[in-house]
Amino acid sequence: xxxxxxxxxxxDAVRIDADEEPTNIDETTLAEMRELAGRYxxxxxxxxxxxxxxxxxxGRVSDAGVRACAEILGISTAQxxxxxxxxxxYKRRPGGRQHIGVxxxxxxxxxxxxxxxxxxxxxxxxxxxxxxPDGMFSLERLECNAACDFAPVMMVNWEFMDNMTPDKAExxxxxxxxxxxxxxxxxxxxxxxxxxxxxxxxxDDGRADEGPSAGEPSLRGLTYARxxxxxxxxxxxxxxxxxxx
Amino acid sequence: MVDKLTPIVTAHWGEExxxxxxNYVSHGGYGAARKALTTMSSPDVISLVxxxxxxxxxxxxxxxxxxxxxxxxxxxxxxxxxxxxxxSEPGTCKDMPMLMATPHTLIEGIIIACYAVNxxxxxxxxxxxxxxxxxxxxxxxxxxxxxxxLGADLFGTGYGLDVIVHAGAGAYICGEETALLDSLEGRRxxxxxxxxxxxxxxxxxxxxxxxxxxSIASVPAIVEHGAAWYQQMxxxxxxxxxxxxxxxxxxxxxxxxxxxxxTMRELIEMAGGIREGHELKFFTPGGSSTPIFTPEHxxxxxxxxxxxxxxxxxxxxxxxxxxxxxxxxxxxxRWTEFYKHESCGKCTPCREGSWWLVQTLxxxxxxxxxxxxxxxxxxxxxxxxxxxxxxxxxxxxxxxTSAVRHFRSEFEAGCNGxxxxxxxxxxxxxxxxxPRELVTVTSTNEGGAA
Numbered sequence: 001x002x003x004x005x006x007x008x009x010x011x012d013a014v015r016i017d018a019d020e021e022p023t024n025i026d027e028t029t030l031a032e033m034r035e036l037a038g039r040y041x042x043x044x045x046x047x048x049x050x051x052x053x054x055x056x057x058x059g060r061v062s063d064a065g066v067r068a069c070a071e072i073l074g075i076s077t078a079q080x081x082x083x084x085x086x087x088x089x090y091k092r093r094p095g096g097r098q099h100i101g102v103x104x105x106x107x108x109x110x111x112x113x114x115x116x117x118x119x120x121x122x123x124x125x126x127x128x129x130x131x132x133p134d135g136m137f138s139l140e141r142l143e144c145n146a147a148c149d150f151a152p153v154m155m156v157n158w159e160f161m162d163n164m165t166p167d168k169a170e171x172x173x174x175x176x177x178x179x180x181x182x183x184x185x186x187x188x189x190x191x192x193x194x195x196x197x198x199x200x201x202x203x204d205d206g207r208a209d210e211g212p213s214a215g216e217p218s219l220r221g222l223t224y225a226r227x228x229x230x231x232x233x234x235x236x237x238x239x240x241x242x243x244x245x
Numbered sequence: 246m247v248d249k250l251t252p253i254v255t256a257h258w259g260e261e262x263x264x265x266x267x268n269y270v271s272h273g274g275y276g277a278a279r280k281a282l283t284t285m286s287s288p289d290v291i292s293l294v295x296x297x298x299x300x301x302x303x304x305x306x307x308x309x310x311x312x313x314x315x316x317x318x319x320x321x322x323x324x325x326x327x328x329x330x331x332x333s334e335p336g337t338c339k340d341m342p343m344l345m346a347t348p349h350t351l352i353e354g355i356i357i358a359c360y361a362v363n364x365x366x367x368x369x370x371x372x373x374x375x376x377x378x379x380x381x382x383x384x385x386x387x388x389x390x391x392x393x394x395l396g397a398d399l400f401g402t403g404y405g406l407d408v409i410v411h412a413g414a415g416a417y418i419c420g421e422e423t424a425l426l427d428s429l430e431g432r433r434x435x436x437x438x439x440x441x442x443x444x445x446x447x448x449x450x451x452x453x454x455x456x457x458x459x460s461i462a463s464v465p466a467i468v469e470h471g472a473a474w475y476q477q478m479x480x481x482x483x484x485x486x487x488x489x490x491x492x493x494x495x496x497x498x499x500x501x502x503x504x505x506x507x508t509m510r511e512l513i514e515m516a517g518g519i520r521e522g523h524e525l526k527f528f529t530p531g532g533s534s535t536p537i538f539t540p541e542h543x544x545x546x547x548x549x550x551x552x553x554x555x556x557x558x559x560x561x562x563x564x565x566x567x568x569x570x571x572x573x574x575x576x577x578x579r580w581t582e583f584y585k586h587e588s589c590g591k592c593t594p595c596r597e598g599s600w601w602l603v604q605t606l607x608x609x610x611x612x613x614x615x616x617x618x619x620x621x622x623x624x625x626x627x628x629x630x631x632x633x634x635x636x637x638x639x640x641x642x643x644x645x646t647s648a649v650r651h652f653r654s655e656f657e658a659g660c661n662g663x664x665x666x667x668x669x670x671x672x673x674x675x676x677x678x679x680p681r682e683l684v685t686v687t688s689t690n691e692g693g694a695a
Binding site: 047 | 249346380383432
């Protein structure tokens with residue numbers, strides 16, 4: 001009809017739709033996916049956890065993982081893809097062993113998040129949304145991660161790295177690259193992104209008891225109240241006043 | 246006279262191993278659940294929470310007991326409780342430390358709430374990007390099952406309850422209750438048209454209560470101490486105490502549990518004041534979706550009615566402070582970029598409006614705005630407002646219109662050739678020293694930014 005050649009607006013659309021990379025999904029994975037499906041009154045509720053599990057096994061939402069989810073839940077691959085592409089945490093391209101996030105929503109951005117992101121990009125030699133060629137790091141620009149009293153905030157494999165500075169970020173990335181033990185400022189020892197994804201899917205790693213009960217800012221009001229002898233009120237004495245309510 | 250701060254939910258956060266069952270029980274934990282299930286009827290529990298005056302802590306401030314009373318008990322379908330721990334509103338950071346420090350407070354609240362509405366299944370929807378919070382919560386649920394606080398036949402009453410902790414996957418919109426329900430059903434998190442409301446057709450089209458984590462965590466103390474005790478705290482129509490999250494350019498940011506009605510002036514003082522050598526320029530009373538306040542609002546009582554009367558919303562009590570180094574254009578842009586990223590795309594006004602407003606704001610930030618751009622933005626906001634299934638668009642409308650109302654000249658400067666970073670050098674706002682060349686280009690790479 002026409003000699004005009006079809007050009008996609010998305011220069012890597014082909015890779016998304018026809019991913020032929022190998023998969024690690026095996027019978028054990030499928031059994032775990034069925035177990036997740038069995039935890040809910042309606043099995044489809046397990047789709048988000050199952051996709052987390054796929055990422056933990058394949059390092060991305062693989063086509064094989066999508067097909068497995070669809071088959072187990074009795075829905076179409078299009079329905080699974082529709083979900084997988086909606087949520088930011090699901091990656092269609094391989095994530096790094098360590099997934100680094102830098103919060104740049106307004107408050108963190110202003111307090112130094114923009115500078116941190118720029119610093120990390122230069123240090124790793126990649127832009128946000130990319131993975132280093134050796135597969136060690138992937139980098140993401142985060143939206144608010146619910147730790148604003150610890151700003152500026154970074155995350156490693158969804159563990160908090162509070163009150164960051166360029167120097168601390170530099171040290172963090174060096175330690176991770178060298179395989180030195182790194183602990184979240186309010187969490188556990190850093191493992192890997194894939195291991196984190198397995199916990200998110202619903203398979204515990206036994207690390208809940210690591211880390212402090214709370215960071216200093218979380219205790220600020222409590223500390224201030226103690227210093228001033230302030231407490232919650234006592235129960236009102238029973239009687240006419242007590243019945244007023 | 247009630248004290249300025251009233252640690253209740255936060256009272257044991259600092260203790261060694263505060264998240265463990267033994268610690269919680271050592272403070273009388275699960276006594277309120279036992280009291281409710283063994284000495285009160287379900288309608289009694291609802292009446293108690295109504296009488297206490299507890300209102301939703303997730304933003305809307307709807308009376309919690311009333312919400313529970315909307316569950317139609319003659320409906321033959323199962324009833325569900327869904328706890329919203331999606332906490333993603335910029336500035337909001339109260340539920341995550343609570344779940345990290347004392348997850349059993351939430352679980353005890355869930356038991357009482359489920360008993361009140363006759364639900365035997367509860368779901369805790371936690372945003373996915375908080376690994377350790379999810380670990381702690383899952384462990385607490387396992388401990389509660391082990392100890393018989395969850396499962397079949399609680400406290401010998403024959404009442405049974407199962408709780409599932411569900412991790413999300415990164416979507417702000419899932420904090421909106423109907424989007425959360427779709428997400429929990431394994432779908433794209435997009436808001437539903439109402440009616441039907443979740444109380445009638447929620448999860449799996451069954452009667453469902455959706456409550457914020459802090460609301461549920463407030464319930465055990467109310468059951469333990471009574472409605473009259475709770476009513477001693479707060480203002481005439483905003484009863485009780487709540488978590489105020491102070492962040493930004495204060496010396497000591499953090500969480501402050503106070504009776505409703507405390508003022509920003511008092512909270513900033515407790516947070517050590519604005520950082521050395523600077524003054525407060527503006528703050529959000531309840532997260533980025535609430536119109537900004539300026540120093541003239543420092544004495545507004547932070548309760549539902551007073552904040553509304555002053556032109557904003559108490560929201561999630563996320564008090565983000567920005568000092569005199571901060572460009573109002575920059576924050577309006579960054580917040581609008583957030584909403585553009587998080588718009589689920591279902592409704593055209595929100596999806597397209599956020600996209601166009603980001604373009605306009607990027608131009609203004611770079612000093613490349615055109616004359617009339619400010620009015621054009623306000624016009625777009627007017628066309629976007631209240632025209633979608635949910636209120637996400639109200640968030641960026643609030644950011645932009647309130648920033649323009651208070652700091653219009655900064656936006657006009659961006660339409661007359663002056664970049665925001667020239668008026669307010671960005672490195673001055675950072676908490677650490679940084680070279681200038683790292684600081685000027687700020688917008689996201691997508692969508693054709695320089």
